[in-house]
Amino acid sequence: MKKSMAIVTYIFIALFMALSVYLIVFIVKDSDKVLNNPANKRSDIWAKHVTRGNIVSSDGKVLAKTVTGKKGKETRVYPYDSLFANVVGHYSYGATGLESSENYELLNSNLNPFNKILNEFEGKKSPGNNVITTLNAGMSQAASEALGSRRGAVIAMEPKTGRILTMVSKPSYNPNDITAKSWAQLTSNSGEDSPLINRATQGLYPPGSTFKMYTALAYIRQNIDYNDFKYKCKGSIGTGDGGKIRCYGGSVHGKVDLKTAFAKSCNTAFCTIGGKLNVAGWRNLCESMYFNKVIPMDKLEKSISKFQLTSSTSKGDIMQASIGQGDVLVTPLQNILLACAVANGGKLMKPYIVDGISSFDGKMVRETSKKTLGQPISKDEAKTMHNLMRETVKSGTATSLYYGTPYKAAGKTGSAEYKAGSSDSHAWFVGYASYKKKKLAICVLVEGGGTGGAVAVPIAKRVFDTWADNM
Numbered sequence: 001m002k003k004s005m006a007i008v009t010y011i012f013i014a015l016f017m018a019l020s021v022y023l024i025v026f027i028v029k030d031s032d033k034v035l036n037n038p039a040n041k042r043s044d045i046w047a048k049h050v051t052r053g054n055i056v057s058s059d060g061k062v063l064a065k066t067v068t069g070k071k072g073k074e075t076r077v078y079p080y081d082s083l084f085a086n087v088v089g090h091y092s093y094g095a096t097g098l099e100s101s102e103n104y105e106l107l108n109s110n111l112n113p114f115n116k117i118l119n120e121f122e123g124k125k126s127p128g129n130n131v132i133t134t135l136n137a138g139m140s141q142a143a144s145e146a147l148g149s150r151r152g153a154v155i156a157m158e159p160k161t162g163r164i165l166t167m168v169s170k171p172s173y174n175p176n177d178i179t180a181k182s183w184a185q186l187t188s189n190s191g192e193d194s195p196l197i198n199r200a201t202q203g204l205y206p207p208g209s210t211f212k213m214y215t216a217l218a219y220i221r222q223n224i225d226y227n228d229f230k231y232k233c234k235g236s237i238g239t240g241d242g243g244k245i246r247c248y249g250g251s252v253h254g255k256v257d258l259k260t261a262f263a264k265s266c267n268t269a270f271c272t273i274g275g276k277l278n279v280a281g282w283r284n285l286c287e288s289m290y291f292n293k294v295i296p297m298d299k300l301e302k303s304i305s306k307f308q309l310t311s312s313t314s315k316g317d318i319m320q321a322s323i324g325q326g327d328v329l330v331t332p333l334q335n336i337l338l339a340c341a342v343a344n345g346g347k348l349m350k351p352y353i354v355d356g357i358s359s360f361d362g363k364m365v366r367e368t369s370k371k372t373l374g375q376p377i378s379k380d381e382a383k384t385m386h387n388l389m390r391e392t393v394k395s396g397t398a399t400s401l402y403y404g405t406p407y408k409a410a411g412k413t414g415s416a417e418y419k420a421g422s423s424d425s426h427a428w429f430v431g432y433a434s435y436k437k438k439k440l441a442i443c444v445l446v447e448g449g450g451t452g453g454a455v456a457v458p459i460a461k462r463v464f465d466t467w468a469d470n471m
Contacts, residue, residue: 046107049120052076053106053128055088055098058165058355061137063088064099066128080137082172083144086198087135087300087353090175093183096196101299102131102354110359127360134163134355139466143168146462151192151447153199153332156463159340159432159441161370162349166442166463169199192447201302204329205445208416209248209265209452210428211324213338213385214289214307216262217377218282219273220384229258229273237268239316245271245323248415248451262388263396265413267323274322279309288376289337289348296373297333297351305334324416335430336443338377339411342389343432343439346382348373386410389431397453398429401461407435407468411442411460413452424448429456433464440467 051074055064063084067075076091076099078084089097099106109116109126119126143154143166156166173186173195186196197203220226233253236246245267247253253266261269287293291307306329309321320326333351341348349372356367377385389410393401401409411431418426427449432441442460449455 049125050107050109050128051125052091053130053360055102055106055131055133056358057133057135057137057140058163059136059138063133063135063137064091076175078175081176082174083140083168084135085172085175086169086196086200087133087167088175090178092175092178093180097198098131098133098299098354105129105131105357110363110365129365130358130360130362132355132358132364134165134353135167136165138470139166139463140168142466143459143463144170146459147444147446150449151199152445152449153203154442154444154459154463155200155332155336156440156442156467157336157340157351159343159439160349162340162351163355164351164353165440165467167198167200167353169197169203171195198300199332199445199447201297201300201331201333203331203445204303204305205331205426205447206326206328206416206418207324207330207335208414208426208428209267209270209324210335210412210414210416210430211328211330212262212265212270212322212414213389213412213430214282214286215270215274215277215322216258216388217338217381217385218277218285219258220381221285222278222281223276226258229261231256231261231266231269231272233261233266233268235268237271237319239271239319241314241316243316245319259388259391262412263391263394265392265397270322271319274318275315277318277322279311279313279318283307283309285376288374289341290334291330295331295333295337295351297353299353302333303331305330324414332443332445335428335445336441338385339389339430339432339443340441341375341377342382342385342410343434343441344382345379346377347375393431397451398431398457400453400457401431401433401464405433405461405464405468407433407464409433409460409464411457413457415451418448425450427455428452429460431460433467435468436471438471440464 052066054062064078067077087097089099091099106128108129111126116126154168157164171193232255235252236244247267253264256266256269286307291305317326321328357365392398393409397413398411414428415425427446429444429452432439444456444459446455
């Protein structure tokens with residue numbers, strides 16, 4: 001009898017401990033996912049007792065709010081129409097964006113318990129908490145206006161903190177105008193427009209010459225004498241399989257060192273550099289910056305950037321990858337990470353888009369803590385890369401960021417071909433600016449825009465100018 005009771009006791013203790021562990025894991029790790037799941041009916045119950053809170057920008061602008069009309073009918077309103085739609089999302093016809101990932105917070109109320117009970121007796125709803133984003137409305141408007149009607153994305157981020165100040169994606173949609181008919185049209189639009197796709201985090205593109213930042217860094221890391229690099233550009237180079245790679249626009253750069261090749265974006269020089277690299281080390285570098293894996297950023301859907309060269313990859317494919325063509329694909333979110341690390345002395349911070357949660361009366365309930373993703377590049381490597389990127393602005397393909405600006409910019413342009421047999425190209429700029437002891441990193445993509453220097457750089461300049469003007 002005693003033995004049987006002991007066995008039963010041990011079983012109950014084991015079950016209790018297992019349940020305790022499960023509850024701890026649920027509270028710490030999984031509770032937000034479960035509570036924010038659209039299939040969870042608990043949110044429907046809370047919505048009957050709580051008025052959904054606001055989503056607010058870091059500069060105090062309301063991006064989403066609930067308006068109560070006649071007979072208590074509630075309508076979700078988005079004051080900026082389509083500007084923040086791909087980040088903030090929408091609430092009707094299936095929540096997306098922050099409306100989905102922050103559903104629990106928006107339907108949770110930090111009103112004191114006495115007033116909650118009083119509201120219940122009076123048949124009133126309690127006010128929900130507000131989600132405070134990292135987004136800056138003024139900078140986002142500037143980015144949107146500069147991008148205009150073109151397809152593409154702009155993302156701006158503080159290298160020191162990981163706060164995302166701007167995330168614009170076009171084409172977008174107006175969440176105020178969603179009806180059953182318009183929603184069916186939106187969800188069926190999977191062509192070039194695809195307005196429901198957040199191009200900043202989900203769009204996958206060849207990075208073109210912006211990828212030369214990775215090729216250059218790999219070369220610097222693998223060659224102690226990298227400063228001795230010399231090359232004579234003749235405008236084209238053979239790939240070994242009968243093909244040729246040419247410098248953009250038929251340019252012939254002549255004698256170049258590493259800094260000049262980077263600043264002038266010499267394709268043939270970088271094909272030569274790529275051919276000398278240890279592919280495994282190159283790939284390890286890329287994967288330390290979240291190629292081939294999910295970027296650890298919460299709240300929004302993300303695609304995985306791709307760099308999968310191996311030791312058996314052909315010479316031609318290695319040369320194509322060296323200049324950001326071939327099978328290399330990136331999201332704008334991934335493409336900004338190396339610029340952020342360089343600007344931050346080699347340390348990479350975790351990107352985030354929610355600053356915290358506040359109660360209806362503005363008191364902070366919880367603030368997001370900054371987290372480091374490690375130091376994928378050394379301080380010396382960051383300094384060397386800064387010098388290359390700064391030279392691009394001083395004498396290379398991004399000189400419009402050099403003259404007449406109060407800030408010091410550094411970066412890399414790119415023109416990425418994306419159609420076989422066509423010279424059409426995506427326009428890129430990736431870089432950062434320093435001003436008054438602060439830094440802002442940016443990535444601009446214009447689909448089919450042409451050259452990065454002519455098209456993407458002016459958009460980056462508009463955002464940098466707005467940032468500096470408001471300091």
